[in-house]
Amino acid sequence: MELIKVEHLTKRFGDLVAVDDISFSIRKGEIFGFLGPNGAGKTTTLSILSTLLSPTEGSATVNGYDVLSQKADVRRSIGVVFQDPTLDEELTAWENMDIHRRLYGMKKSREKIDELLTLVELDNRKKQLVKNFSGGMKRRLEIARGLLHEPSILFLDEPTLGLDPQTRNHLWDYIRNMNREKQVTIILTTHYMDEAEKLSDRVAIIDRGRIIALDTPSALKERVGKSVIRIESSETERVKDKLARVDWLNNLSSHNGFVDVTLQNAEKRIVEVIKILNEVPIESVSLQVPTLEDVFLNYTGRTIREQEASVKDRMRQHRKVSR
Numbered sequence: 202m203e204l205i206k207v208e209h210l211t212k213r214f215g216d217l218v219a220v221d222d223i224s225f226s227i228r229k230g231e232i233f234g235f236l237g238p239n240g241a242g243k244t245t246t247l248s249i250l251s252t253l254l255s256p257t258e259g260s261a262t263v264n265g266y267d268v269l270s271q272k273a274d275v276r277r278s279i280g281v282v283f284q285d286p287t288l289d290e291e292l293t294a295w296e297n298m299d300i301h302r303r304l305y306g307m308k309k310s311r312e313k314i315d316e317l318l319t320l321v322e323l324d325n326r327k328k329q330l331v332k333n334f335s336g337g338m339k340r341r342l343e344i345a346r347g348l349l350h351e352p353s354i355l356f357l358d359e360p361t362l363g364l365d366p367q368t369r370n371h372l373w374d375y376i377r378n379m380n381r382e383k384q385v386t387i388i389l390t391t392h393y394m395d396e397a398e399k400l401s402d403r404v405a406i407i408d409r410g411r412i413i414a415l416d417t418p419s420a421l422k423e424r425v426g427k428s429v430i431r432i433e434s435s436e437t438e439r440v441k442d443k444l445a446r447v448d449w450l451n452n453l454s455s456h457n458g459f460v461d462v463t464l465q466n467a468e469k470r471i472v473e474v475i476k477i478l479n480e481v482p483i484e485s486v487s488l489q490v491p492t493l494e495d496v497f498l499n500y501t502g503r504t505i506r507e508q509e510a511s512v513k514d515r516m517r518q519h520r521k522v523s524r
């Protein structure tokens with residue numbers, strides 16, 4: 202079932218096209234990632250889907266409701282965690298949840314607050330002031346709050362921005378848990394390759410307002426190239442002879458003491474390959490797998506970082522022009 206359907210959506214700010222004719226749909230239960238550099242149009246897209254901005258052209262439905270004509274229904278269907286924190290630092294974690302509960306007019310939800318705080322492992326901190334929380338704790342609290350009115354969809358805008366690697370890893374676990382245990386469909390934006398790859402069932406790569414590729418992370422990577430097992434050996438001819446006898450190892454090449462074996466899902470074949478080589482001397486074995494960065498590079502001709510630099514340039518020029 203399609204929970205979100207977007208058709209030919211465009212958003213212009215003056216003559217700047219922030220979102221440029223995008224179409225996609227999101228299925229119930231998915232974790233759907235928007236991956237793209239700063240300025241690509243991710244936040245603008247989420248803002249339209251959460252009814253905070255109106256589209257210039259095109260249409261979108263969320264949970265079956267139109268984002269322009271059925272705003273209240275859309276809002277009831279979604280929980281939103283935006284980039285900038287909106288917690289009240291002078292209140293406790295529990296009080297922050299409680300304010301949200303009152304805003305949504307939910308009466309019997311005290312147990313619900315405790316349940317969600319437990320889910321993000323903040324139940325033992327609920328009486329502490331938010332100003333004493335770490336960045337990761339605040340983000341967890343915001344996610345819990347976003348789920349308080351039991352939305353079927355949760356929007357997370359750059360959920361791990363500015364967090365250290367360990368905290369990011371933890372947060373990924375919480376996000377997966379939410380998706381599984383609460384059956385919440387999750388749409389997240391990120392400019393971190395690894396985050397998009399590890400969390401998302403499907404990824405839309407967005408650049409300059411356009412979706413340039415949309416698929417599962419593994420399908421996206423397979424499109425740009427297969428993975429390679431590289432074997433270093435003093436006897437590359439023997440290595441090649443041995444491997445050439447195996448029918449699924451038909452793509453071999455060698456150079457300067459290395460044999461490259463190109464194949465799909467190389468990471469799952471690496472042990473088999475080593476076993477086949479048996480008594481042939483090997484110095485090292487390494488694995489090269491394409492990343493989503495390679496996918497981005499393949500479609501745009503630039504890395505995400507380079508693209509961010511050029512977007513900043515465009516923004517500076519834009520500012521000069523509009524002065």
Ligand SMILES: Nc1ncnc2c1ncn2[C@@H]1O[C@H](COP(=O)(O)OP(=O)(O)O)[C@@H](O)[C@H]1O
Nearest residue numbers: 214219237238239240241242243244245246516
């Ligand atoms: N309210 C606004 N007014 C003018 N330009 C905007 C506004 N919001 C976003 N933009 C511009 O639209 C483009 C996309 O921005 P945004 O959606 O925030 O990108 P992302 O979230 O992918 O970093 C950027 O060039 C940004 O400067």
Ligand SMILES: [Mg+2]
Nearest residue numbers: 243244245284
């Ligand atoms: Mg953004």
